[in-house]
Amino acid sequence: MIDPVLLRENPDALKLSQRARGDAESLVDDALAADSVRRAAITSFEALRAEQNAFGKRVAQAAPDDKKALVAEVQQLAAQVRAAGVAATEAEQAFTAAATRIANPIIPGVPSGGEENFVTLREVGEVPSFDFEPRDHLEIGELLGAIDMGRGAKVSGARFYFLRGIGARLELALMNMALDRALAAGFIPLITPTLVKPEIMAGTGFLGEHADEVYRLAEDDLYLTGTSEVALAGYHADEILDLTEGPIRYAGWSTCYRREAGSHGKDTRGILRVHQFNKLEMFVYTTPEEAEAEHDRLVAWQEAMLRSLGLSYRVIDVAAGDLGSSAARKFDIEAWVPTQGAFRELTSTSNCTTFQARRLDTRFRTESGKTAPVATLNGTLATTRWLVAILETHQRADGSVTVPEALRPYLGGLELLVPGAV
RNA sequence: GGAGACGUCGCAUAGUCAGGCCUAGUGCACCACCCUGCUAAGGUGGAGUCCUCGUAAGGGGACCGAGAGUUCAAAUCUCUCCGUCUCCGCCA
Helix, strand or coil: CCCHHHHHHCHHHHHHHHHHHCCCCHHHHHHHHHHHHHHHHHHHHHHHHHHHHHHHHHHHHCCHHHHHHHHHHHHHHHHHHHHHHHHHHHHHHHHHHHHHCCCCCCCCCCCCCCHHHCEEEEEECCCCCCCCCCCCHHHHHHHCCCEEHHHHHHHHCCCCCEECCHHHHHHHHHHHHHHHHHHHCCCEEEECCCEECHHHHHHCCCCCCCHHHCEEECCCCEEECCCCHHHHHHCCCCEEECCCCCCEEEEEEEEEECCCCCCCCCCCCCCCCCCEEEEEEEEEEECHHHHHHHHHHHHHHHHHHHHHCCCCEEEEECCHHHCCCCCCEEEEEEEEEHHHCEEEEEEEEEECCCHHHHHHCEEEECCCCCEEECEEEEEEEEECCHHHHHHHHCECCCCCEECCHHHHHHHCCCCEECCCCC
C-alpha cells in the first residue's frame, strides 16, 4: 500500500514511478479522486453520528414520559446515520481498491523499463573455463547419485526430484553454512509455517500479479508459500516494533512451493526450476531512513556467500518494470552456469520500503513518540538452486567435483565428490 | 471429531445475568512534576491505537477477539467465524 500522504501531497512523484514501471499513470488520479470521496463520506458520517450521540444522552436522561416522543424523533436520524455509515465504508473500500493498484514508488536511480533494461553493477570472479567438455549439473548429479529426477516425476510429477546421498548432504551443508553466517551477522533463525492464511498472502503482495504462481488449498482456505518471506513478513503483522536497538533481522528457513505456471518448456532439465525447494531467507525490519543502507548490507552478505563458494557472478539492478509491486528496488545476483553459457539468478534482494509494512500494519515508534510504518527488506542467503552452479563450476574431467573450502566443514571435511561413492 | 469455559485500554482484573449514570473502573508497570537522603515509600497529574476537520490552538468519530444483526442507543442481547484452555474420542 502506498503512502496516502504522498499521494495527496506529491502525486507527480507517484506518476513518475508509474511511468518508469510501465504502469498506468491514470491510477494515481483515480486514487486521488477516491481519496477525496472517502474523506467527504467520513466527515458527513461523523457529523451525523455526533448528533446521534448527543441525542442519545438526552434520551437516557429524559423522564420516562418524554422518552417515547424523543425516540420517535431520532428514528429518522438513526436511518441517516446508518446510510452515511454504509456510504463511508464503501468509499473506504473503493479508496483501498484504487490505492492498492498503485505499485511501490521506485527509489531514484532504479533503471526504467522492462526485464531487459537491468543495469549490471559489477561482475565478480573469473568465468570458469574447462579443458574438457563440461557436464551439466544433472549429468554430474546423476553420476554422483545425488539428483534423481526420474523418481521425482514418478512420485510427484514433473519438476519434482529427490536429492539423494551426497546431494542431500550438499543441500544441508549449504543451508547450514548460510545459517552460521546469518547467526554471525546477528540474524535470529526462524523456521516458518509454509501454509498461510489468505490475508497474509495478500498482505505480502503475492496474490497480485503472481497469484497463478501460488498453490492454494481450497478445502482449508490456505496457501502454500513460495518463500518464507511471506511468513516472515506476517510474523509482526499488527504490531508496533521497538527498533531503538537497531534493525530486527530474521533468517527464515523453509521449503518453498511454486506452481511455475506459464513456464512450460522452460528450464525443464534438472533442478534449476522446480516446484519445491529449500531456502534460507534474510528478512529485516528497520526504519525507512536505514532501509537503503541495509539493502546494501544484504547484498554484501549474499556476495560473501557466493565468493566463499568460488562462484562467478554479477550483481544487477533490476529495472522498474520487472520489480513486482512491493519492491522499490531489487538487486539480483546471477551466477555463471557453464553449460548454459549464461548468468542465472541465484539470489534476489528487495527493498520494500514501507509498502509491505503498511499493508500488514507493522509499525515502530519514532523519536517523537509517533508510530510510523517500518521498512521491510528481504533477500536470499542460500537455496537448492545454488547446487547447480556449485556442481558445474567445480567439476573435473572425470565427473568428480571439488568441494569449495568454505563448505567442507559442513561435510565432515570432504574435499572431493567422487562418482560411484555413496 | 464431541462437550464445556473463556477472549475488556502494556500486564492483571471489574463491568456482561436485568442495554443508556462506561467519554470502560481498579491494581501493577510507565512518563512528568512535587515530597523524601536509602533497598516493592508518599502525593499530584498524565498517558492507547486508527481515521477525520483545522495553518494552529483545538474539535469530531471509531475501536472491549473479528464480522454481521436487533435497537433511538450494544463491552452488555442474537448469529457466524477465529483463537485459547479443560475433558472425552481418534491418531503416523
